Amino acid sequence: MLDTDFFRRWMTAAAASVEREANDLTELDSAIGDADHGSNLQRGFTAVTEVLEKDAPATPGAVLTLAGRQLISTVGGASGPLYGTLLRRTGKALGDDDEVTQTQFAQAFAAGVAAVCWGAPPSRGR
Numbered sequence: 001m002l003d004t005d006f007f008r009r010w011m012t013a014a015a016a017s018v019e020r021e022a023n024d025l026t027e028l029d030s031a032i033g034d035a036d037h038g039s040n041l042q043r044g045f046t047a048v049t050e051v052l053e054k055d056a057p058a059t060p061g062a063v064l065t066l067a068g069r070q071l072i073s074t075v076g077g078a079s080g081p082l083y084g085t086l087l088r089r090t091g092k093a094l095g096d097d098d099e100v101t102q103t104q105f106a107q108a109f110a111a112g113v114a115a116v117c118w119g120a121p122p123s124r125g126r
């Protein structure tokens with residue numbers, strides 16, 4: 001079973017990865033964009049880490065929903081809404097359970113990916 005702490009650690013690990021790779025992300029973005037991808041994601045995931053510590057959400061779904069909302073409100077450009085929607089919709093699909101199975105997580109993540117791809121859960125038939 002995957003508990004709330006598992007999802008909190010996932011977001012913390014993601015924040016650490018973004019921190020580590022921020023310069024490379026920005027360098028890649030400078031070749032084709034406006035050279036802010038690394039710093040945008042860094043700002044977003046720093047805010048995610050802070051809000052998860054401050055609000056201490058009680059369920060896996062609440063962790064991802066809060067993290068997603070935070071990314072949407074702090075990361076500019078397209079990446080905030082894209083990563084934020086992925087996490088928010090995955091979190092909503094997990095519901096209010098204190099722990100989830102790997103299968104539940106996989107299904108919820110698929111719903112999050114579908115929301116990013118088509119803006120709607122797969123059950124809407126798109």
Ligand SMILES: [Mg+2]
Binds near residue numbers: 033034037077
């Ligand atoms: Mg950019």
